[in-house]
Amino acid sequence: MSEQSETAAPARRSGGLGPRLVRLVSKGFLQAVLIVIALVWLVPTLGLALASLRSLQDNNSGGWWTVFTKPSQLTLDNYGNLLENDTIRDGFLNTIYITLPATFLVVAISALAAYAFAWLDFPGRDWLFLVVVGLLVVPIQIGLIPLAKMFGAIGIFGSVTGVVLYHVAFGLPFAIFLLRNFFAAIPASLLEAARIDGGRDWTIFFRVILPLGLPAIASLAIFQFLWVWNDLLIALIFADRGAQPLTVALQQQTRSFGSSLDVIATGSFLSLIVPLVVFFAFQRYFVQGVLAGSVK
Structure with missing residues (x-):
């Protein structure tokens, strides 16, 4: 009972x-x-x-x-007028020309470097990775003047190439750190099995690491894309009139308060739509990348 x-x-x-x-x-x-x-x-x-x-x-x-x-x-008259605005239209195209290469280069280079730091044994690997971690605390403002002088000396200051290289240089430390930690969590038995089957490092990287690391890579691509797309500081300094992105073009369209809402509101919403489309397109991979490693 x-x-x-x-x-x-x-x-x-x-x-x-x-x-x-x-x-x-x-x-x-x-x-x-x-x-x-x-x-x-x-x-x-x-x-x-x-x-x-x-x-x-x-x-x-x-x-x-x-x-x-x-x-x-x-x-929809504002959008029709916006398409006829040469400054806004060229700025939108320049934003694409800057964002896509900067995102692709950061993802590609950091994925290769992260694989090397996680699974390849070479002299000075740990010390070099500590240098990469140390670069995480370096603000982007510290390189404005030195890189402006260097880009001017080699003839790329003010061009799309200069803006892209600046974003790549300061995007790599975080990207390498993020992907290295994710790649290091992949079971070593998978890589050993691939090597037993005769797979070389390139084969392992493309056949094993990339498919398993897709959530982290997609998350990194979203972060990098949003950062470059919404950037104003670097573009304002390193891009001349022919290479200025949409953020600079909108900033230059600002007139007295309230008299440029037809351009600012429409251009800002146009600038907002593209990142939203990219985020929702890769949302599934983004959530997987954020939650990766939280559960066993």
């Missing part, structure tokens, strides 16, 4: 109506809080999107929220 009461008591505590209601309310409250936070976080983006669809006169006469009572304000 006592044993039955002891087993029934935990069952009542875990499966009773009261505990179930508490769990339901707690879960519902947490979801409500998260929904509210998400909505508040999205308000500026929604405001930017609606402002980009309103004329300059409408934006100057009232806030973007008036569109809910006057939907006739919505128009």
Whole structure:
């Protein structure tokens, strides 16, 4: 009788109506809080999107929220005018010319270097990796003047090439550190089995490391893409008028407050759309890369 009461008591505590209601309310409250936070976080983006669809006169006469009572304000004229703006159009193309090579080079070079630091034995490997880790704390501002002089001496200052090389140089330390730690967690038995089957380092890298390291590589590509795409400081210093990206082009389009909302809002939302598309396209790999190593 006592044993039955002891087993029934935990069952009542875990499966009773009261505990179930508490769990339901707690879960519902947490979801409500998260929904509210998400909505508040999205308000500026929604405001930017609606402002980009309103004329300059409408934006100057009232806030973007008036569109809910006057939907006739919505128009695509701003985007049509933006495509006719040579500065914005060239800036958008220059942003692509800068971001894609900078992202690809950082991912490719860091993946090869991370594999070498994780699985190849060569003299000074650990000391060299400590140097890479030390470079993580070096701010990008410290190289502006020295690299500007060096790029000017070799004739690439002000060009797309100079901006790309600057992003690659300061993106590699973090990229190598991130991928090296991920590659080092791959079971050594997989690499030994590949070597027993006659696989060389190149074969192991492309057939074993890259498929298993795809989540981390995708996460790195997203981080690097967003950083370069949204950069203003480096482009403002190292890019001349013919190589300036969209961020610089928008900054130069700024006139007196409120008189350039037709260009700023539309161009900013256009600059926002591309990173969002890239993020959602690789979202599955990004989540896997962030959670990699958290569970066994």
